[in-house]
Amino acid sequence: MALRAGLIGLGMMGRHHARVMREVTGVNLIAVADAMGDPHGVAAGLPVLASVENLIEAGIEIAVVAVPTQFHEEVAIRLAEAGVHTLVEKPIAHSVEAGQRMRKAFSERSLIGAVGHIERFNPALQQMRKRIQSGELGAVYQIATRRQGPFPARIADVGVGKDLASHDIDLTAWIAGSAYASVSGQVAMKSGRPHEDMVLVTGKLENGVNVNHVVNWLSPMKERLTTVTGEKGTFIADTMAGDLTFYANGTIDVEWESISSFRGVAEGDVTRFAFPKREPLRVEHEAFRDAVLGLESDVVTMEQGLHTLEIVEAALESAHTGETIHIPQH
Known part of the structure; x- marks a missing residue:
């Protein structure tokens, strides 16, 4: 039935x-x-x-x-x-x-x-999370997201923080397998609405991973990127296209002395993965x-959705007070 x-x-x-x-x-x-x-x-x-x-x-x-x-x-x-x-x-x-x-x-x-x-059901992010969990990235150092585009006239009751930044905060905690420990935020209100239309969030997860989110409704260019950097390289997920690319740290010495002195890691192979792309919804x-x-x-779950909203509200509070907000552990 x-x-x-x-x-x-x-x-x-x-x-x-x-x-x-x-x-x-x-x-x-x-x-x-x-x-x-x-x-x-x-x-x-x-x-x-x-x-x-x-x-x-x-x-x-x-x-x-x-x-x-x-x-x-x-x-x-x-x-x-x-x-x-x-x-x-x-x-x-x-x-x-x-x-x-x-x-x-x-x-x-x-x-x-x-x-x-x-976004948790986006094929690129699901592949990324699976590969990180299997150790392909090694230790995770940083997760950075960019979610930008034009203002959607259909959204009238909340700002870009709750509407869009909530995506990035949720997917970041999910990929890293860790809750947020602290957040700082900045906002802008440029479109004449009563809610923010730009949010910048920096923070740290309980497992020590640094995070950064750039979110706005003020860009004519639509962008949905999640970048995860770790000891073995960097994953970049483009969730609009459902694509996942891995930039590996290389083992080949750079013989050009004038540029080798500026590099903390070497450039290795770049791999764009092929995998089934089912509709996230x-x-x-x-x-x-x-x-x-x-x-x-x-x-x-609603418990997870609630934690995400708590982080969004903490980032907005930080933007208002100028203080870093420390998140109580659950």
């Missing part, structure tokens, strides 16, 4: 969720809802329900929440109260306090509560399905 699924929020992300939910084995999309209607024709014959209450009344077992961030708490907690396993788009909520209430609502009822940090939905069915799954 396929899981009876519902979707609330039929905007840009809701459109993609609906398509994938109709394609994933073991999931049957039976109801959709959005108080603002269906601008992208997501319903495809299903009635467009007006509220989360109507969605619950349809008899769903699992749900995807793709409404604006400010409504995540209200919708998700109502679904938890109705006993519905739920995948909430990232960030988990508009505030840490709201996220804590959501986590509690699902854990108290032994329900799966997941957060849609889709589909892999994310399969992980959510498996978690609900009690199977082994690497779904992003």
Whole structure:
């Protein structure tokens, strides 16, 4: 029997969720809802329900929440109260306090509560993490990300920190297998909106890895790069293309004296890996399905989503106070 699924929020992300939910084995999309209607024709014959209450009344077992961030708490907690396993788009909520209430609502009822940090399911990052775990990089020294592009008019309720930097903070902790120990942040507000549109974050993980994130909505050039440097070389993942490249530290001596004196390591082979590139959203939905069915799954939990939001808020606090924020260990 396929899981009876519902979707609330039929905007840009809701459109993609609906398509994938109709394609994933073991999931049957039976109801959709959005108080603002269906601008992208997501319903495809299903009635467009007006509220989360109507969605619950349809008899769903699992749900995807793709409404604006400010409504995540209200919708998700109502679904938890109705006993519905739920995948909430990232960030988990508009505030840490709201996220804590959501986590509690699902854990108290032994329900799966997941957060849609889709970058964890990007094939380039999954390959990178697997290769780092197998020792191909040796000790990890630094993780740096760049996520830049034009302002998306559809985002109105949060700034670039919670909308985009949350991706990089989550994937960094996941790749390194370590929580954040401290963060410092800088922000800019250049587009006339009440929220920040540029964030610079530096920090350190509990395992000693240095991290850096450059995130903005102010660049005409779209960029999604994750660079991990370690004792054996550097991995670079381009998550827009799903490509992974490894720059190895070489063992060949540089005979040109004028440049060899400036190099701490030698340039070695450059390898661009070939691997299957499955759609990240589909892999994310399969992980959510498996978690609900009690199977082994690497779904992003609400606990992990909450930690990510805590780091984002700490970076924004640092930008306001000018102080480095030290993160309590969990």
